[in-house]
Amino acid sequence: MIDRDVKISLEQQCFLLSIHRSGLYYTPTAESEDNLSIMRWMDEQYLSTPFYGQRKLRDVLQMQGYVIAKTRVRRLMNLMGWQTIYRKPKTTMRNKLHPVYPYLLRDLTIERANQVWAIDITYIPMRRGFLYLCAIIDVHTRYVLSWSLSNTMSAQWCRTVVEEAILMYGQSEIINSDQGSQFTSYEYTSLLLERETPIAISMDGVGRAIDNIFIERLWRSLKYECIYLHVFEDGIQLYEGIKKYFHFYNHERSHQSLGYHTPASRYQNAA
Numbered sequence: 001m002i003d004r005d006v007k008i009s010l011e012q013q014c015f016l017l018s019i020h021r022s023g024l025y026y027t028p029t030a031e032s033e034d035n036l037s038i039m040r041w042m043d044e045q046y047l048s049t050p051f052y053g054q055r056k057l058r059d060v061l062q063m064q065g066y067v068i069a070k071t072r073v074r075r076l077m078n079l080m081g082w083q084t085i086y087r088k089p090k091t092t093m094r095n096k097l098h099p100v101y102p103y104l105l106r107d108l109t110i111e112r113a114n115q116v117w118a119i120d121i122t123y124i125p126m127r128r129g130f131l132y133l134c135a136i137i138d139v140h141t142r143y144v145l146s147w148s149l150s151n152t153m154s155a156q157w158c159r160t161v162v163e164e165a166i167l168m169y170g171q172s173e174i175i176n177s178d179q180g181s182q183f184t185s186y187e188y189t190s191l192l193l194e195r196e197t198p199i200a201i202s203m204d205g206v207g208r209a210i211d212n213i214f215i216e217r218l219w220r221s222l223k224y225e226c227i228y229l230h231v232f233e234d235g236i237q238l239y240e241g242i243k244k245y246f247h248f249y250n251h252e253r254s255h256q257s258l259g260y261h262t263p264a265s266r267y268q269n270a271a
Contacts, residue, residue, distance in 0.1 A: 031129065038066065039076055040125040044228065046082060047220055053084045080123040081132075081153065083178070098184035104174055104202035110140050113270035116202075117145065117172040118215040119162065121153055121180065122223075124242075126232045133242065134158055136165045138172070139214050142255055143267035144246045145169055149239055155185040162191060171195065176202040176212060221249065 031039070038061065045052065045060075052060070058073045076082075110116050116139040124133050134157060135147035146165035150157045162175070175192060177183040183203065192199040204212050226245040232238040254260040 034066075035076060036125065036129070038068070039080055039123070039130065042076065042080060042082065043123055043125055043223070046080075047223065051084060081121060081180075098181065098186075099189075100179055100184060101189075101201040101203045103176075103205055104200060105139075105176055113138050113141050113143075113267050114170060114172045115140055116174045116176060117165070118176045118212055119158065119183070120177065120212060120215045120219070121158070121182070122219045124149070124227060124238060126234060126238055128234060131235060131238060134161045135215065135218065135246075136161060136175075137215055137218055138169075138263075138267055139176075141263050141266040141270055142214065142218070142258065143263035144218070144250055147242070147246060149235065149242070153180075153182055155182045155187040158182045159188050159191050162188075171197070171199055174200045174202050176204070178204045178212060218249075221253075222246075 041061075041064075042057065045057070049056075054070060054073050054077060057077070058068060058070055061068050061073070105116065108116070117136050118139050119134065119136045121132055121134045124131050131149045131151055132153050133147060133149055134153075136145045137143060138145055146161050146168065148157065148161045148164075182188060189201060192201055222242070222245060226241060230241055232241055250264045251262055254262055258266050
């Protein structure tokens with residue numbers, strides 16, 4: 001499908017074929033079978049108990065028969081991007097040297113497409129490793145605009161996902177994210193702020209996943225309706241599986257909150 005020898009750039013080929021560049025470049029991150037088993041369990045557990053911290057996770061793992069030190073639990077949590085939700089703000093993955101932007105969605109009436117986009121990263125397990133998934137949705141219509149898989153969570157990667165969304169759909173008025181270092185970096189924020197018409201940056205409060213609830217619901221749907229029902233062997237299978245699911249999610253899966261319409265039909269009518 002992709003030909004590296006033709007004069008058209010890989011970026012243009014991907015755009016013309018409606019596929020993501022991340023499908024061309026990835027190396028699944030290697031971990032021991034034991035760690036991959038623990039990480040898969042932790043990924044499912046997070047959707048049920050995002051308030052669990054390191055100590056509680058270690059206790060539950062030990063009850064299940066794992067012999068595991070707290071340093072190992074901490075390393076796997078950091079590797080997965082686990083951000084425990086506390087009653088009081090206590091954790092963040094942000095770089096303290098980067099500026100943090102206020103949360104702009106509180107009391108905001110979101111009533112049209114391309115008014116607010118939301119972007120986030122999640123961990124995706126496979127049989128022989130794992131990858132990270134970054135996606136952008138239109139909040140008003142729940143339409144998945146752009147997504148990408150990678151073995152690292154870099155700012156450039158996140159920037160590319162936004163660039164692809166803007167190239168295909170124009171730009172939003174606001175983009176909401178968490179306070180992760182990828183989203184507070186100049187490499188990412190400059191793309192939004194230095195446009196002819198700047199895009200306003202909104203960021204969740206620390207430890208407040210509820211602030212980005214729309215994309216959190218997307219992760220829950222993706223994982224329960226796709227990822228946990230299949231055992232993807234490698235990145236190619238995972239890419240094809242997610243591509244198929246997001247097409248289903250956008251064009252076939254009706255949403256109660258949308259009056260049982262699909263995100264695609266709502267987005268096309270509202271854009």
